[in-house]
Amino acid sequence: MSSRKVKVLRVAAEEWRALLRNRVAMIASLTLVALTVTSAVLGLQQRNATEAARARYQATSDEAFDAQPDRHPHRMVHYGQFVFRPLSALAFFDPGVDGFTGTTVFLEGHRQNSANFSEARQSSLLLRFGQLTPAFVLQTLAPLLIVFLAFGAVAREREQGTLRLLLAQGLRPSELAAGKLLAHVGVVALVAAPALVVLAVATLADWVPPLPSALMLSGYLVYLFIWAAAALLVSLLVRRAQDALILLVALWMGGVILVPRLLPELALARIPTPTRIETDVAVHHELKQIGDSHNPDDPYFASFKAKTLARYGVDKVEELPVQWAGLVGMEGERLTSELFDRHARAAFDREAEQNRLVRQFGSLSPLIALRQLSMSLASTDTESHQDFLEQVERHRYRFVQALNLLQVEKIPNQNAGEDPRIAAEHWKTLPGFTYQAPDMLHLAGERIRSNLVVLFCWLAALLAGCGWAARRLGEVAR
């Protein structure tokens, strides 16, 4: 082993010894470890309970649907279906926006309903203090612990006069900085260890996919290294340990508490969101512009009628072999759904624009980049909720049109009687909703990559800063 390496290790070992002697530091570290483990266990339990409840609701609601009696198919269009969003496996680690999005959507014809009953709408404002999850512990609390352990790394030596002594004994500033950094890399590893164990156990037990959990863990490691490097940098630059602490706590406050709250305000003010009511009115209005199926002279539906008659080779709707009202219903549903799709896409685009505005500041606060990365990997970000809504809408369309088709084919076009119904076994043939969990590495690959890049850039910049500050330290001490 080169003497340089030995020296670096000695410095690191000394720093560790000092940290171990500090009782407050030990208690804080152990508390954080306990918190990570507790929150993971609680999170896992909560996730499984939520998931089981949603699966149970889905099953009950599907059974109720299949058990409906003989009916006119259009009655079933209005009876509708309930779908529940399943939770991803990694949601126990980072529930992301799940508490703020609705979890159940009612599907029916002619209408696109919202996702309802979100946890945030049903909780007291305590929820806004943050949810106790591993993500919260590692994103919010762990950086502060790292700051407290590392702020004095160099500043205290300087304050106590040992710095001059060390350098006079021939220790190079770069070796000192490397040693201190090594010591705090070790601290970070210890702080992240419980999360590592939890994710490793979950992966081995096949609860969570391996690659996303590995990426998740590396994201958090880089994030915590960023804080360790920032603490060291400030410690290298600032004259008094106390100033270093104050500066670092201020950085934490700004980056972790303040900026994430300020930016959404900016995004909302810059990019206004139309309400559901405005959208509903607009859809209704646009639909009227296309045509009115109840009006026999309406140009759109007159041409639809002509086309349909030509397709079946008959002269009057009464001669059609299939039910005319059902055909009109299908065409109407097609038109409304097209409009829903257009408005939904516009809404998603607007959300994306708002989020882009916030995420751009990932370069300002690494927390924003990390939070995004973590939610994407856990499939609990806005995009995966949108993916759920898109799948739901596609399913709604298929489901409603399947019922409309039953009406077209099974209900007689003429003399159907006062109360035409079809047999109940048809309900069982209709598609139930199964959510295809997206492959996040595929769906969010671009975002995951760019957020990782942002985090690595932060780390690289801070490490370069530490190198520069260490050289400067040598000049100052000389």
Added chain:
Amino acid sequence: MSAWKADVKLLFRARLSAGALLLLLLVSALAVAAGLAATARQRDVIGRVEAAQRLDLASVVLEYGKPDGNAGSAAYYTFHLTTDPPSPLAFAALGQRDVQPYVLRVRLLGLQSQLYESETLNPELALPGAFDFAFVLIYLAPLVIIALMYDLVSGEREAGRLRLLVSLPVSGRGVWARRSVLRYLLVLGALLGPFVVGAVISRAPVGETFAIALAAALYVAFWLGLALLVAARGRSSSAANGAALIGCWIVLTLLVPALANAVISRALPVAKGIDLTLAQRELVHRAWDIPKQETFQRFFVNHPEWRDTPPVLGRFHWKWYYAMHEVGDDGVSAEVAEYRRSLTAREVWTARLGWLLPAAAVQTLLHRAADSDLLAHLAYQRDIERFHGRLRDFYYPYLFQERPFQNADFEQMPRYAPRPSSASLPVSSLLGLLVLVVLVLGAAVTAVRSLSLSAAPDAS
């Protein structure tokens, strides 16, 4: 008086203290401005929706306001707008107004399938929580107090002035009180200055404004007492005192609330909202498969006045359709009450937590006074329910007496008037906070006294 002046000078000479105070003033002003902007935005949205609604209503009137118009179709196609504009103090504590809808359209159909509709909301923006005065008060003000107080005593010790200070006969005794009161007033001024300006701008009621100011004064006093206690008791370095105080801040504003939320949401699960909508759907749709008389029998229990109207003979009649919907709502009224009870229970337990946790007490107090919490939303829902009752009272005579529904009848439709504020002053939270403040300040004063006593004989 000169001692006060000297302390003010001393305080502002320290870069950290002056910076922290200025920052607090700036952030507080920014938060008030952001809060005012957010409530203005909500009023704009209400205005926009009202315009869209007028457009929609006009087209409905055009289509269904015929001389032989049918009240059934008119009621089916007419949406009625309800709005819940922000209270004048909502700017200070936006609360749940970012996730709860404050505009909702309802029809004569079953209310329980319409009441829980969500507004378009970008969840990622709601996730971190609002940036408002409540946030600055609860999270940031304690940090500023910590910055101003953590080395109050140890700083003097480290500078070697402590013994001299406590041995001074006249000014020495009062030095800690003077410095504490000075910091207290400055912090409170930096916080409340912008808040009062905001309250004046939005013409907030004096009572509730005063209540919020009082809650802020107590909360700041709590943190000042805690900081003074640690400063006086802590025998070690300034850095250790600062670390201990930051630890208190994490525990009291981040950790315990998050833990309490986990406990409360687990102890009081509220899936009942889903249960009741599922149950209501079954009730409404079953009505198509049972004899109409059964539905009417239930309907007439609450509406004996229509008992003697002609029976429905054909397959469909609007009056049967709406009766079916009302019976569906009635069928789940027990579940609805239970759902609201469990939501209210969550609020009640949060308020109880305020007896131990100042941050929770202030959170409850501010949002209750600003009428922007879950209880406020429940009040809005109850008001929509009352309005829905008025809609039924309006339409039923047309339906059951088979009167035509014409152009002029649209003019007679009930209009929703925003509910009166449900704001209240949770006296128990205020008392709980007061007790906490008295306890902490008492402990702090004792600690400061013993500090003087222990140091004084040494010096003499």
